[in-house]
Amino acid sequence: MNIAVTFLPRREPIPLPPIGFIGGGNMASAIIGGLIKQDVPAASIEVVEPFAEARARLANDFGILAQPAAGPALARCKVIVWAVKPQSFAEAARPVRGLAPDALHLSVAAGIPSGSIARWLDTERVVRAMPNTPALVGQGMTGLFARAAVDMGDRKLIEQVLDATGELMWVDAEESLDVVTAVSGSGPAYVFYFIEAMTEAGVELGLTPEQAHQLAVGTFTGASALAADAAEPPAVLRERVTSKGGTTYAAITSMESDAVKAKFKTAIRAAHQRAAELGQEFGKA
Numbered sequence: 060m061n062i063a064v065t066f067l068p069r070r071e072p073i074p075l076p077p078i079g080f081i082g083g084g085n086m087a088s089a090i091i092g093g094l095i096k097q098d099v100p101a102a103s104i105e106v107v108e109p110f111a112e113a114r115a116r117l118a119n120d121f122g123i124l125a126q127p128a129a130g131p132a133l134a135r136c137k138v139i140v141w142a143v144k145p146q147s148f149a150e151a152a153r154p155v156r157g158l159a160p161d162a163l164h165l166s167v168a169a170g171i172p173s174g175s176i177a178r179w180l181d182t183e184r185v186v187r188a189m190p191n192t193p194a195l196v197g198q199g200m201t202g203l204f205a206r207a208a209v210d211m212g213d214r215k216l217i218e219q220v221l222d223a224t225g226e227l228m229w230v231d232a233e234e235s236l237d238v239v240t241a242v243s244g245s246g247p248a249y250v251f252y253f254i255e256a257m258t259e260a261g262v263e264l265g266l267t268p269e270q271a272h273q274l275a276v277g278t279f280t281g282a283s284a285l286a287a288d289a290a291e292p293p294a295v296l297r298e299r300v301t302s303k304g305g306t307t308y309a310a311i312t313s314m315e316s317d318a319v320k321a322k323f324k325t326a327i328r329a330a331h332q333r334a335a336e337l338g339q340e341f342g343k344a
């Protein structure tokens with residue numbers, strides 16, 4: 060499948076209206092952290108978060124007084140960000156429907172189709188996003204899809220809301236978001252998994268955990284920067300590291316004989332399949 064994408068140029072800041080969040084967990088905090096960095100005052104952010112512990116974290120980290128349930132405070136919000144688990148979306152939507160009739164809705168939930176969200180909230184102004192956790196350090200990758208009723212002004216508003224989280228990429232087909240989920244949404248977990256493996260191997264071979272961690276993390280940072288900067292594809296960069304009969308050759312040959320690349324691709328297909336299942340399971344209500 061070909062995915063049509065648009066990389067966005069750096070954006071001029073625009074003043075942001077009050078923004079509401081339904082769910083105040085990890086992803087909401089990553090986006091809120093970015094807003095606070097853009098000097099959005101905590102007082103213009105409304106959060107609905109049923110768990111007291113999560114509310115305490117929001118108060119402590121950002122000075123935000125979150126509400127345990129949806130109420131009239133959401134009426135002033137021009138954008139509402141949906142950062143609940145796919146399993147909780149339909150239930151969370153029920154008390155919000157009609158509370159903020161002019162709001163543009165932005166969902167980060169994996170899998171849940173924009174058509175279900177439009178139905179639950181009785182509005183066509185819905186954008187779906189698939190961010191990832193490096194958004195916490197301003198280096199996230201976010202895929203975005205807009206329903207037909209979302210105009211250019213709405214898109215600009217969404218871009219501004221997510222501006223401090225990292226790079227944004229609009230996709231033209233909603234199905235592409237499930238691919239984005241499998242590649243970059245879940246992707247940081249794959250990278251951490253490889254970092255764990257490299258660190259464990261380094262320790263088993265005699266380095267201290269600190270040394271092995273520093274080498275593994277630094278190698279990912281450096282190789283990613285090189286891949287981003289280089290004109291050549293990653294396969295060519297890999298070949299440049301791989302001296303004939305040398306150490307890398309031994310490692311890559313071992314991985315190829317264990318079908319590591321094929322297995323890794325199978326894992327990404329499993330994530331893709333799960334994104335579609337989440338939509339089917341929890342998008343119906």
Ligand SMILES: NC(=O)C1=CN([C@@H]2O[C@H](COP(=O)(O)OP(=O)(O)OC[C@H]3O[C@@H](n4cnc5c(N)ncnc54)[C@H](O)[C@@H]3O)[C@@H](O)[C@H]2O)C=CC1
Pocket residue numbers: 081082083084085086087107108109110113142143144145147150151167168169189190191192244245
């Ligand atoms: N964690 C990740 O790497 C990514 C997560 N996502 C998506 O972001 C969404 C949220 O994920 P996380 O932030 O990781 O989960 P999380 O569990 O940290 O946050 C979800 C929050 O929603 C709250 N909540 C539950 N029921 C609610 C209700 N009825 N009304 C309001 N809030 C309610 C929970 O108390 C919790 O604090 C999910 O849909 C996930 O698919 C998307 C991209 C990456």
Ligand SMILES: O=C(O)[C@@H]1CCC=N1
Pocket residue numbers: 169240244245
């Ligand atoms: O694992 C999940 O379902 C979510 C979506 C992408 C990353 N975390």
